[in-house]
Amino acid sequence: MPVPRSTPPEAASRGAGRYAPSPSGDLHLGNIRTGVLAHLCARSTGRPFRWRVEDLDRVQEGAAERQRADLESLGVRIDPPVLVQSARTDRFAAHISALAAAGLTYECYCPRREIQAAPSAPHTPPGAYPGTCRDLDPSTREAARARLRENGREPAIRLRTEHEEVEVADDLLGPVRGVVDDFVLRRGDGVVAYNLAVVVDDGESGIDQVVRADDLASSAPRQAHLAGLLGFAVPRYVHVPLVLSPTGARLAKRDGAVTLRELTALGFDVWAWLGESCGFGPWDGMERALAEFDLARLDRRPVTFTPPEA
Structure with a gap:
């Protein structure tokens, strides 16, 4: 991929x-x-x-x-x-496309205020995405896209995860652990999200x-x-x-x-x-x-x- x-x-x-x-x-x-x-x-x-x-x-x-x-x-x-x-938007788009081709992304139509007001899944950090748009049927998705188009916006793109806990090594803090939610890769205004950009830039x-x-x-x-x-x-x-x-x-x-x-x-x-x-x-x-x-x-x-x- x-x-x-x-x-x-x-x-x-x-x-x-x-x-x-x-x-x-x-x-x-x-x-x-x-x-x-x-x-x-x-x-x-x-x-x-x-x-x-x-x-x-x-x-x-x-x-x-x-x-x-x-x-x-x-x-x-x-x-x-x-x-x-x-100057690297083509690189970010290429990686998002690769993730999409692997079935690891989905569109999200939720306003930020709804996400903040929604209860998080158990064991996820405060503000974690609750998965509202994760498994919508095609007709519901098309209706949601149409509503966004009327307001001059497009769906955000989220990473599809299994909400597993991931641990990383930190040379000052020691082990840093966190549950990985379905975080945003591209925002609804078309701008690539920080988490995607920083990973691609550091990696490449x-x-x-x-x-x-x-x-x-x-x-x-x-x-x-x-x-x-x-x-x-x-x-x-x-x-x-x-x-x-x-x-x-x-x-x-x-x-x-x-x-x-x-x-x-x-x-x-x-x-x-x-x-x-x-x-x-x-x-x-x-x-x-x-x-x-x-x-x-x-x-x-x-x-x-x-x-x-x-």
Whole structure:
């Protein structure tokens, strides 16, 4: 069932780490910390480090370039090739078609509010799809398609699963387990869903180490399951702690001076904070960070950041 790869097999066989931000705006300090840690994890294990632009959804003009410039100014060295998701829609469509040909997909006509209000199946996580459209008869499906067409939309495409529990290995969290529901592969607006895009991009570019914030850990079992179906090796995961605002919520740009440019203008020592927040004491640049970094020593607790006053 796997479709032909668009990258040479020798490139995929070497393995690599990556950072894959969405270009919806400038990186805040939490994003920067995750990107730097992804680079350190890759380099400390002898892996190339790649960059991916996840621009299938919200895009702010110039954000992708600023994001990369910010991390490169901190000494992050990026190896080619750079993947841009919006240029790879044919690859995503090919994999969805392969899954459909194997009988592993079905159309879903449910509005999101109905899914959120419906009770989940036993043992599935909150918000898991209850299977409303899984086994509809042909006439019901056609009527549902017609209703969506009237509103200028199309059905979402879901993966047909057996709702089994999948376990993945995480180098910080240990085993991460989750029941895999019938998750979305392509949304009702025609945009490929994150879970499909990230698996195809990682698989076709030979990514075997995925470092990202730990609020995404719950998606790893779904992605590992899909990777197996598509013939890709499951990467090694490293879900690092979030950076929080003083309120305990995930740090965001609305919290104040949190971007690299804002913090630099205020004289804030970003490198010293990065080292201390990771449990190593202050760093003074990438060279020292690479010399001292040891994943086993990384502080596994969430980090609270109070933005400095202007």
